[in-house]
Amino acid sequence: MKAVLFDFSGTLFRVESTETWLAAVLDRAGLTLPEGELGRTARALERAGALPGGAPPEAVPGHLADLWATRDRDAASHRAAFTGLAREVPLPDPGLYDALYERHMTPAAWRPYDDAADVLAGLRERGVPVAVVSNIGWDPRPVFRAHGLDPYVDAYVLSYAHGIQKPDPRLFALACEALGADPRETLMVGDDRRADGGAADLGCAVHFVDHLPTDQRPDALRPVLGLAGR
Structure with a gap:
């Protein structure tokens, strides 16, 4: 060859683990989750497939199916697909969904x-x-x-x-x-x-x-x- x-x-x-990913974003935002909640929330995000480069979704919600299928064809679709999956999991601040997406694009996440x-x-x-x-x-x-x-x-x-x-x-x-x-x-x-x-x-x-x-x-x-x- x-x-x-x-x-x-x-x-x-x-890419970093889902728990490390979530913890880094919460820390940057000055937020904390109750004891035990960090791990449970990270596992829910992992099941949702919310971390690009991480585990695939266990199931893609119907309203995201078309977007998921073509997510890699442009930057806007990629962001919308993964933030959409993340929004299936409740987080303490709505700004965290975009912050999670931004975090995965940083060298520290890889x-x-x-x-x-x-x-x-x-x-x-x-x-x-x-x-x-x-x-x-x-x-x-x-x-x-x-x-x-x-x-x-x-x-x-x-x-x-x-x-x-x-x-x-x-x-x-x-x-x-x-x-x-x-x-x-x-x-x-x-x-x-x-x-x-x-x-x-x-x-x-x-x-x-x-x-x-x-x-x-x-x-x-x-x-x-x-x-x-x-």
């Missing part, structure tokens, strides 16, 4: 997987170009910069910027074009069998990793070095 495409969330980075830097650096040393291809409603470049990974990424191909979301092969085609790469010599690495698997329809090879907490997935990206740069 002469080029590599990576997904963002669940592949190179993992941690790279332990092997991400080494694998990206190894690809750079071999002269293998890299693109990030993500279904997302915002620009993750500040996250990559804050964690020191931006120098290893040659292109970012983001669904909301193109109005196309994975598994549509057109998004992967744009990434290959940005790298000047032949899809037949390109590897897509992701955690979503359906979304990231769409690269196979373009002719890319696909390598899957599991969307796990960082402490449970220390080296799942390392096999990429054995697949690329030959």
Whole structure:
């Protein structure tokens, strides 16, 4: 493989836990919840799928179904879908719903997987170009910069910027074009069998990793070095 495409969330980075996410926003707002309520509220938000990059919704409310299906095609839809899910859970201040969404876009909310830097650096040393291809409603470049990974990424191909979301092969085609790469010599690495698997329809090879907490997935990206740069 002469080029590599990576997904963002669940592949190179993992978002913070729902409880940490909620606690950070409450603290910033100067609010507290009664003893035991923080955990219960965080679990309700997790069941609702309110944290982008976190657990998917257990059930999408009917009034959000159409929006959910196309949430990654533009920034406004992404925000509306996730704040809509969050509003299914009562919070002590209505301003918290937008504050939660804003929090998830900050570098502090994300941690790279332990092997991400080494694998990206190894690809750079071999002269293998890299693109990030993500279904997302915002620009993750500040996250990559804050964690020191931006120098290893040659292109970012983001669904909301193109109005196309994975598994549509057109998004992967744009990434290959940005790298000047032949899809037949390109590897897509992701955690979503359906979304990231769409690269196979373009002719890319696909390598899957599991969307796990960082402490449970220390080296799942390392096999990429054995697949690329030959």
